Amino acid sequence: MDAAAKPLLRVRDLRVSYGPASVVKGVSFTLRRGETAAIAGESGSGKTQTVLAALGLLPRQAVTTGLVIFEDTELLALSRRRLDALLGRRIAMVFQEPMSSLDPLFTVGAQIRAILRLKAGLSRRAAKARAKELLDLAGISEPGRRVHSYPHELSGGQRQRVAIAMAIACNPDLLIADEPTTALDVTVAARILELLAKLKQIFGMAMIFISHDLGLVRRIADSVHVMREGEIVEAGSAADVAANPRHEYTRMMLAAMPRAREHVRMETPVLLRAQNIGVRFSLRGGLLSGAREVKAVDGVSLCLGQGRTLGLVGESGSGKSTLARALLKLVPASGMLNFGGRDLTRLDRAAMRPLRRSMQLVSQDPYGSLSPLMRIGDIVTEGLRVHEPAMSRSAREARAALALEEVLLDPRLRFRFPHELSGGQRQRVAIARAMILKPRLVVLDEPTSALDRAVQIGILALLEDLQEAHSLTYVFISHDLAVIRAVADEIAVMKDGRIIEQGPAREIVERPHAPYTRALIAAALQTGET
């Protein structure tokens, strides 16, 4: 254990600045051989900048100072050539975006072989064989066929496996994984984490794991360094930090979702009934080329009572957002749709217009859901301009102020522009825009996914209060089962355009039937809970 006791990597007082802006302010940490250290922090906390700076990968404008000692070598003082000799061989890196971190113009086999030949010094033939072995090791099925694939032909999880295969190609001592699972769905992410843990065992690597998700980090890291605004605010063993977070920021990152809804609601009259809803997209709408059809939503039926919340859970690409839009008749869909006793199936755009005010949409991205060039006041009252065109400007302003107050925002914000608001504020504006028309049904498409946990909890509380006050009916869509469990009366699990399991919330969470639901629950609830 002598070798293990000696630190593999020591970072001392690392600082990075771009001109006057300093993004990393004196970061120090030590990594032992075989240890997994996590750097956790929210976006913009400087965690990625820290490792890129340590490896000399920052653009030329960045000024880096401090000490980065790998074994006995000071990395920052090395020449480009000597540093390059270490990179790839002894230190390897896996990036967040598996789509863009692979070259789209070369087959994955060619990219792995290039590393094997140029860094490991293998012959052409040896590299070819080894590339397949590495893909196999990274858990890619049919590696012999996959070496000829281009990155765009692979799924996100497969791409990340390729990136991992590249990283372990030269059997490195240190693997740096920068948010390797953030862009992936939870079930895929869970398998990637298992893979990383397995490979770490096999190769005896040390690992630096960068993540914004402290719950996730806790599961795989030995030690945790929590970063905020370029500084490490808290460090310690993973279990310690998770159990007794000392810093307020850490506590906020660990903040848990409220447990499932306590009170059981009455059965209420049906507000929304959908039968056999189907949405097809034709890929490539060229005039002559044969269009391929994709069933985004395939025969979905559901039924929702007044004042209740349906939680729709599924991973990206499962068709849940498309279903949401189909329920609001925003995309052409087949099947039967009934809202408040009225058959919507045959209504066209103009006939739908008067009904629109009773059914509203709040969408995921608080950055994208507000038109960046409009004042908040104009955004909030856009619905009034459509449905009450006779209303005077001053009356609209007054309504805007009221609507903002209802979502607990300062009414004076209506003179501002979206970019001046925080993410949580923006989401409240989006909610106000929907509420101003006094709708009966609100479809919430991942309303909290882009927000930090603490902000999420606030938004969920607001939504619940609004539901109580106006007897609203919600369709709440999320990939995050923890959120769904907190808000939903009923849960429907979606996969590949179909609902595979549906029922009362508690029953689904506690006694899932479908294996997929079980995997989802295992992946999701293991992390978010204390």
Next chain:
Amino acid sequence: MNKPLPTTHPRLATGASRHLAMRASLATLGLIALLCLIGPLASGHPYDQVYRDYVLVRPSLFAHPDATETREALEGIARRMRVRVEALRQDGEVVHLAFSADRPIDTRALRAFERSDVFGPARIVETSDKGRRLSVDVPAKRTVFLFGTDTNGRDLFTRTLIAGRISLAVGLLASFLALTIGVAYGAVAGYAGGRIDALMMRIVEIVYALPFIFFVIVLVMVFGRHFVLIFIAIGAVEWLDMARIVRGQALSIKQRDFVAAAEALGASAPAILWRHVIPNAAGPIAAFLAVLVPRVILLESFVSFLGLGVQEPLTSWGVLVADGARNIQGSIHLLIFPALFLGATLGALQSLGNAWHGSPGAGHH
């Protein structure tokens, strides 16, 4: 990586030079526009006035006529009057002359002085020898040809500025036309999507397969050669790029959540296009406009250069450059001045567009 590397910092480094370039281009454009607007009024020469005595005069700051021009013009008039010049003395603005002839001189012939571009009306000082000797005072006109004159003896300075008016007007009007058509077409295609989009864009692609000069020439040939038709013709082809850019923007803006929100609110398609799609495409539209205006000006000069554009005596920079190219041997100023104005305008617009787009290397938005 969860956050792109800060891109503002590389820009900071070049920010100062970008501002400088932007200001310099704006100043150049302003100066040229101002000159074209008021220059022709102040130059003292109508753009279509022909000075027969001053054909292909070289550019100069000094007033004409000079001594040789005076003598040459005088000899010409004397020949026509069939008289001999006995004495010539120039006293400031006034030329004192003495003529003699074999027969009495017809004083009506003195009107030739008035008609010339060099002199004013002659005043008879003294008649002697039964009208066979005549001494007259003739005031010399003082005319300045800053840029010289063309092959017809027209003032190049005035013509260059008048040409500038035409070129700039065509540039702005045609760009505006292209902007209107392109934005409307592209926004509709992109927002409608699907088959409508495919069809509309196929039309664009087809028109695209014809190089625009050919299209413009066919249009000019069809509609005839008229100032208004030139910019309509140019605008009618230059909207294609604009349509493509706006369509691309519309396609991506359509995916943004605020459009879905507006649809959910029940806003109509025109309202969404007007309130959400077009304003959010404004950046790329403006940036492309800065590329479009110089291109249109260049295209107009192309067409005019080929003799298919603006007709004499009106002129544009392209026509003037074509003239200059024909007279390159001996009278290079005919090429240099219009080319300078054209080049400066195009260069300023181009670098304005560049500054807008961002400098190289900081080109990611």
Next chain:
Amino acid sequence: MLRFFLSRVATAVPAFFIIVALAFFLMRLAPGGPFDTERALDPEIAKNLRHIYRLDLPLMQQFWLYLQSLAHGELGPSLHWRDFTVSELFAKALPISAALGAKAMLVAIIAGTALGLVGAMSKVRIGPHAVDGAAIFGIVLPIFVVAPLLQLGLGLTLHVLPVGGWNDGAWQNQVLPVTTLALPQIAIVARLMQAALIDALAMPHIRTLRAFGMPGYHIYVHALRAAFAPVVSYLGLAAGNVLTGSVVVETIFGIPGMGRYFVDGALGRDYTLVMGTVIVVAAAVLLFNLIVDLILAWLDPRVRYDSRPR
């Protein structure tokens, strides 16, 4: 790849016919005819002429006849040069224009790429700006200004090269036209190449290569391949621009190519000649764009799955 190729051809062919139809009807609808001369022709002669050239038939029938002859590769008789058919005129003019255009494109690609590479690779901060600045001159100086200046400098003053004429394609006669034609394209290609390369070098997958400590040449191979896509897709446009330019260059240098015929034909309302030029030019541009699409598909595997690359 074959499917991609066929789908591109399938879109190019109808495009071609639409252009033919568009040009045909547009021109026939224009006021004024080919026999409008300074002094009015004898009505009888005019009628005869119209009959000979079949201008008295209904429009649709004229179009049908035209398509038929087009199918045989015949572009009809020239209305202006009455002893020649358009095809005969083009037999001489087309090779000249094609040679000129192809050489200009080749020069533009090679010189432009080289300049762009130099700019993007330069270690000094001013490097990219220098290439950019120089390129602006190339872009804004119109061909018809550059051409006479070159004529004056190299031809009339230094007597190094002939000022004009084709002289059966002697290289001395080609230098100035090709240079003039290539200059703006060199500038544009250089700027595009440089910008694309700088962008490509900042891409995440290039950062991946850096993170693996891959050697510099390897990184540049990857960046160049990514950077070529925008440059190649510009070449489709460049073909159009070169054709445009060649009209002017042929006029200035007195080269008997297609451009001259086109301008003369347009001025003289020589329907068949202008139609012929439009058709040949459209065919050339469509063909060139097809090649560009194929190169793009070869460069970027993602394009092959997408029948419409732009």
